[in-house]
Amino acid sequence: MRRRVAAVDCGTNSIRLLIADIDPERTVLTDIAREMRIVRLGEGVDRTGRLSQAALGRTIGALREYAELIGQASPVAVRMVATSATRDAENAQEFTGRVKEVLGVAPEVVTGDEEARLSFTGATRELSGTPAPYLVTDIGGGSTEFVLGGPEGVSGARSVNIGCVRMTERHLHGDPPAHAEIAAATADIDSALDLVAVSIPAGEARTLVGLAGSVTTVGGIALGLQRYDSERIHHSRVPAARVHEIATALLGQTRAERAAIGVMHPGRVDVIGAGALVLDRIMIRFGFAEVLVSEHDILDGIAWSLVL
Template identity: 65%
Template sequence: MTGRVAAVDCGTNSVRLLVADVVDGTLTDLERRMEIVRLGQGVDRTGRLAPDALERTFTAMRGYRKLIDQHGAVATRVVATSATRDAENRREFVDGVREIFGVVPEVITGAEEAELSFTGATRSLSEGAPYLVVDIGGGSTEFVVGSEHAEAALSVDIGCVRLTERHLKEAGDPPGAVALEAVVADIEAALDLVTHSVPVERAHTLVGLAGSVTTVAGIALGLPEYDPERIHHARISAQDVHEVTRRLLAMTHRERAEIGVMHPGRVDVIGAGALILDRIVRRFAFSQVVVSEHDILDGIAWKLA
């Protein structure tokens, strides 16, 4: 089909909306929204979605439903990822989403998430294949290698919210060396799994997605405020990734909050997110990362069309 479609992505940290027109192989944004709702609050520890986290998510979704109706989208797809995969009470989430949107949310597997992210991130890239697409989320990170399509993928349970709650929440401000070493150990263990499952050595270009990556890029570019047009397809050197990560991990919460490109809901988790990107660049010896503002939302929209 072609026409006006709506894609909703509900992750561990944020819920996002894309309303777009898809005509003759071109995707044109009408609305692209993001709200940090921290749906995955406490899931790593309790295995359940917290009532207040569910209500924050449903409140954001009700606003999205109004926008979808205003634009007259002819098809809507709601996708949920890491936090809801892990939660014992995900039926409460499913029922709430059905009530709001009139469709059942798809609690997709890590492999499905990887395929959608790859499609969204690489559709507008014209050179540099094969790609390693890395989508750093709140609860998990997806690794996908491919050229025109995803050829190998793995989702691992490292994400900025999960690692922050596991190791950094009570680790001082800024966090101490012991806590950071624990984060690195978890990341490296996950990267061992990636090495054994995904042919990273085939990739010529590292493509980074999601808020941790785009925030690091905005800081590296010295932007006074968040500017998606400047960030999209920016090439950030490995040296800049390492330097920004070092600075973030040495800052207090207040200092991070004062960074112009920083979303308030990302202040407490950006250190872990940046460290994931930093260790990926180091482990797989990429000289730079190509940053993409296009991601799983765009992949959902393309699949709808």
């Protein structure tokens, strides 16, 4: 029997809404509404340890729009998950209180491991005929999650702090970034991937599934799209050599040049170079020949969690 649910994912860079009808018996999720706003909730958190008032204002403003859409759709259940930036912030309670006032439910500030498991569910629930085990990697704004598993479930997970916003704020300051800045970001990413390798046998995976805006933007560029097309991007495959080529090009471009790319969301212009670099280093470190790009991620996993 189909159930209508609403899921909200609030990350470091964006806040997203999915209202969907889910049929658990047929394993089918049907979108009613899917929205995304770039709010940069985590702006400056790596440096200050706090959510800024400007970032809170942008996020709550977007959430008011979502609350109106949720009210119109009348779902049977609503769940909001907050991830990396909120975990790291000293004033997370202020954010939680303001969200509850607007949405009627408090956000769940999940651990990195739970974030990873939700991403895995969203990315793999509808996969069929794709060789397992899968390594699902979700490149967020503050952190990147890795989950290894297959149709039988998750066998390992690890979250590391190498998101696209965090890497940009730490290292990539030039326009375009200097070689030394890129080298520092690369070293930071590679050190985190060493931790992943110790935690889970990522090299055992037969399929790399890449999630979130950095990966889908790289997918759109690889397809040569003039505008963002989620249907064409979803489940496209990008060879490792093409990922490396795109990452290198993005890191060598000015902000204006990146902004002119047809598939580029304005809110990703500043951080896409770091996100593409993270994906490139993952593929090099674990020897993947290609990445399967998925438009279904933690947001879909949150929705599925309401019916499973």
